[in-house]
Amino acid sequence: MNIYPQTGTRTFPSKQLNADLVVAGGGLAGLCAALAAAREGLQVVLIQDRPVLGGNASSEVRLWANGATSHMGNNNRWAREGGIMGEILEENLWRNKEGNPVMFDLVLLDMAKSQPGLTLLLNTTIYALEKTQRTLSQVSAFNAINETFYIVNADQFCDATGDGVLGFLAGAEYREGAEEPEELGEKMAPGDNFGHKLGHSIYFYTKHTPGPVNFVPPSFALQDITAIPRYKRLTSTLNGCDLWWLEWGGRLDTVHQSEEIKWELWKIVWGVWDHIKNSGEFPEAANMTIEWVGAIPGKRESRRFMGDHLLCQQDIIEQRDHYDAVAYGGWSIDLHPADGVYSTHDGCRQFHSKGTYTIPLRSLYSRSLDNLFLTGRLISASHVAFGSARVMCTCGLLGEVVGQAAALCKTRQLTPAQLAQREQVKLLQQQLQARGCYIPRQWLDNPAQGATVTASSQYILSSLALNGQWHSLSERMAVLLPVQAGKSPGEITVRLRSSSRQSLTCSLLTSHHAGNFTPEEQFDSCTLEVEGEQDYSFSFTRQSDHDQYMFLAFDAQPNVEIALTDTQLPGIMTVFNSLNARVAKHTRQIVDGDYGADEFDFWLPRRRPHQVMPALNFSQPLRCYCPDNLLNGRLRPEQQTNAWVPAADDPLPTLRWQWRAPQRVSILTLVQDNDFDNAMETVQMGHFLPVTPHCITHYRLWADETLLAEVTRNHHSVCEHRLPVPVTAREVRLEILATAGALPAIYSLNIS
Incomplete structure (x- = not known):
């Protein structure tokens, strides 16, 4: 029994935390940034204002995550995001091929909670910060669930909040809306009639029932369905993200008027459902009900912060390769009319590039501050370029880039802008590729540290x-x-x-x-x-x-x-x-x-x-699968297959990396095929198999005659082995014992 006597006032408790890196925002971008930095040895605090991770991909919103593969609907072959974003997609496929959003929440929470060096604060909102001139030093946050204030000190900060909470509070330069065509020469820059900002969407699930279900619309439901010019596209079979075009709010302040936008979207959703249920045009809907409606909107666009490079339309359409390219995109430039569902325009205007485009590090930090990284949908991009780079798998890929960059900035005592200089950025490009992050038209130098490689066979x-x-x-x-x-x-x-x-x-x-x-x-x-x-x-x-x-x-x-x-x-x-x-x-x-x-x-x-x-x-x-491909540093099919594949009748496919003199080995990163062309959308869209057929499911790694690792039930394309104690060996050997049903393919074994 605890008895508390009356007092004048009380205050909530406060906790102080110290970190190398604070990541604000727990969508896919923020999570990937936090995981990447923690895996490189940084102490990371990830602050998320929602009860789950994943942002728009979480069970709160339920939009499938997609990226350069674009539902396998464009010409970007073998373009699925790698690194941690790829790991998330593969893990979700393994655990959740049905696309259950609640299970996707679990995958993300499990990854965050099991990562050493990562402190996760859910339901925690940043409301203030401290800085000295161009340097952030501290953020203040509050958790209304446990009634606790948090004061977090750090050397580096990453804004992955979508709306740019850190950048906004710190006074960093940002933009909202679309640039005029003359500023950047962007011919896709929209005019006032189309609108200068993308809106929000709210999704819903329906299900069939054994008998008729009555529906009484709420008082705030849309009364006149013809107010939606595209209402004739509605059918009783549309579900969830099929109605992504139930969008609105691009004419409003998409940050401070989000609640108004949400209420209008609820009005639209319930009006649409009233039409489907009660108009008489869909008799089959009698035995249907709504199972779930989003409680918060899926937000597309708000603030975009300025870095040292403003990604623009020409970067995407012309596929410009930047000297500091650290990531890539491949979704179409996908712009939506600001009036959303009430617009007479089509729900979107999409133009694809002929292939993937690269994204420079100079777009991933604030030029107003010396220690603020940007990732997710608030990076330094024009409204037009943002129309492509905003999609979640691209954002997740950018998150890992920022996490890796933060680790290098700490060890090398650099600012983000210094790391982006020509003489430094190759460190990051090489480190990313060593960890299995593909960068188009780049390659990893000397992945096997000068080894020669031989194989038990090769497929001809x-x-x-x-x-x-x-x-x-x-x-x-x-x-x-x-x-x-x-x-x-x-x-x-x-x-x-x-x-x-x-x-x-x-x-x-x-x-x-x-x-x-x-x-x-x-x-x-x-x-x-x-x-x-x-x-x-x-x-x-x-x-x-x-x-x-x-x-x-x-x-x-x-x-x-x-x-x-x-x-x-x-x-x-x-x-x-x-x-x-x-x-x-x-x-x-x-x-x-x-x-x-x-x-x-x-x-x-x-x-x-x-x-x-x-x-x-x-x-x-x-002869496109020779073992020499393992030494060219290319991690995807690009101009050539760039993979080794054993003969179909090889009973124990084996590779040997050998050195003339003993080599010190501490990290081995196996990069193999797991169907990089498969889009692996995270939720709603189910998938046929939990692991793709070429994936090596059982293998052994040896150093000379010492067994370093035996992996069973593998389902990942990138398998990193960090040895607790480095070993010295003349040979590393890989034995392949099983795949998921098809011939295996290996792109590289990165040895360091």
Whole structure:
């Protein structure tokens, strides 16, 4: 029994914490930043004002996280985010392939709570800070649940709050709304009619019930459904994020008027549901109910803070490679009308680049302060460029960059701006890649510390066996093939059938930009006369002048079928000139105005289990999986497969890294294939498999004859082994005991 006598006043308790890095905001960007810094040895305090992590991807909002893969609806092949963001996606797939948002919360909370050096403060809101001139030193926060004040001192700070709470309180320079076209030469800069800011959305879940369910709308529900110009798109089958376009608020202050926006969105949601349930137009909705409606909006845009580089439209469309490139994006430039659901414009205006673009470190810190990193959707970007960089997997990738950068700034005694200088930034670029973070058109120097590598075997692509199945060439289809400099694909044989004589054109198509998968030029072609069922051979003899992927393309000919194989190969896939309605309206990007974007065809893969591969025979076998690929420092298929793959009949695939003199080994990071083309959306969209087939699920690592690690049930593409005590060895050996069902592929074993 505790008895407290009357007093004049009381105060809530206060706790003081000290850290190397304070991360404000626990969305995917903030979480990745905190995890990355803690893994590099920093003491990190992560302050999140909500009861769960994940931000817009959490169970509070339930928007699926996506990034450069863009629902597999653009031409960015093998572009899924790596590093910690990739780890999150893979872990969620393993635990939660059904896409349950509550389980995704659990994945994120588990990662944060199990990370040494990371202190997590949930339900805690930052309301004040201290700084001296250009340096932050302390933040003050309050947790209304445990009625406790927190005073947190740190050397470095990261703003991942979305709205830029730290930057705002610290007086840092920022922008809201869209730049005028003249400022940056951005032709996509919107005018007043379209609006200068993106709004908020609220999502909802419906479910079917055994019997009729009555619905009485609240008094604040929208009364006139025709106030929504797109109301005729509503159906009883739409659910959750299918109605992302129930958006509003871009004309308001998206920070200080968020509550007003939320109430308007609730009005819209309940008006929409009233229409579906009670208008009589959807009789099947009688046996339906709403299971969940978001309590807080999913916010898209508010403040954007100024760094030493303002990412702009041209950076994205022209795919500019910055000297300080540390991350990448690949979502379309995706701008929404400010009036949202009430606008007569389409719900979005999207233009894709022809491939991924890079993001510089100079956009990831405040130029107003010496120790404030920026990540997530408040980075230094124009409104137009923000339309692409704002998506959550890109934000998560940027978070890891900032966490790694903070660790380097501490050990090297640098400010973020100093780290971004040409003579310093390579340290960060190399460290990121050593940890498994892919950066387009960059590579890791000397990943195996001068070792030579030998393999028990290698896969040589000469023939893909028939499986008895056929595919109609009802749309243009192509196989992505790696062709080396000075070589041609040679003679290729396929089996075709047709009930009547048909002409079929086969072409080799290429991209202009290194690493792109947007075919822009016909490199070579031939025409086949197909009748009956038989093998057909054709030759492409023109030699490539550089390493590149080529599209072995078959024109649409619905009266012709091509024979298929069961073989799945890493770094080689089939794509179709087709449409993904989630991210495009046509099979070709149509530019219906002077927007500074390019027109090109979309070539899209199919999701498992609907992928197909034609049975092919090569007169000149493709030797694209040699062990030397493990030493080139490239972590993805880009111009070549860049992977080692063992022969299909190798009973114990084994790799050996050897040195002439004993080498000290402390960290081994295995980077292997886990289908980097699979979008792995986090919630709502379920997935076919919990781990992709090429993934190595069981392996052993040896140093000479000492077993360093045996890993079972692996489901990650990047597997880091930090030895408690460094070892000295002449050889590191990797033995592959099992995969998830297909041939394994390894890009690198980074040894340090």
